Amino acid sequence: xxxEATALVNDLIDYDPLILGIGPGKxxxxxxxxxxxxxxxxxxxxxxxxxxxxxxxxxxxTTPMRLKGFDLSVSSPAEAERIExxxxxxxxxxxxLVQALRVIEGLPLQAGLVVESLAFAAxxxxxxxxxxxxxxxxxxxxxxxxxxxxRRPC
Numbered sequence: 001x002x003x004e005a006t007a008l009v010n011d012l013i014d015y016d017p018l019i020l021g022i023g024p025g026k027x028x029x030x031x032x033x034x035x036x037x038x039x040x041x042x043x044x045x046x047x048x049x050x051x052x053x054x055x056x057x058x059x060x061x062t063t064p065m066r067l068k069g070f071d072l073s074v075s076s077p078a079e080a081e082r083i084e085x086x087x088x089x090x091x092x093x094x095x096x097l098v099q100a101l102r103v104i105e106g107l108p109l110q111a112g113l114v115v116e117s118l119a120f121a122a123x124x125x126x127x128x129x130x131x132x133x134x135x136x137x138x139x140x141x142x143x144x145x146x147x148x149x150x151r152r153p154c
């Protein structure tokens with residue numbers, strides 16, 4: 001779903017994302033490219049709404065910068081489209097990824113590692129991971145290592 005920055009703060013943040021039909025397998029791209037206002041202020045006002053999204057939130061902005069609340073920022077529509085396609089093709093993985101990263105942001109290092117480990121372990125059992133493995137090229141067969149003969153001292 002692509003929306004304009006002004007629509008985000010003027011309309012959407014008052015609604016639950018699930019009521020708007022935003023669910024796993026989707027993504028929300030907020031277009032700041034023609035926005036004349038303060039992108040940092042918009043992100044700050046929308047932060048709690050963005051954190052409730054069950055999918056990646058992408059800020060499309062001409063000047064690369066980290067906007068709090070957004071999962072990532074990109075500077076070209078092609079980059080946003082690539083991420084949107086990845087989320088659509090891997091809905092479980094993209095949802096787990098953004099939810100884990102959002103949680104980890106406020107945790108101590110050790111707790112963050114536990115969350116990441118649990119997320120990765122859960123994903124490894126899913127069909128998206130199995131499909132990815134199946135698409136990998138077969139591993140090359142390693143040639144046996146041939147060492148030169150050694151002489152034993154007499």
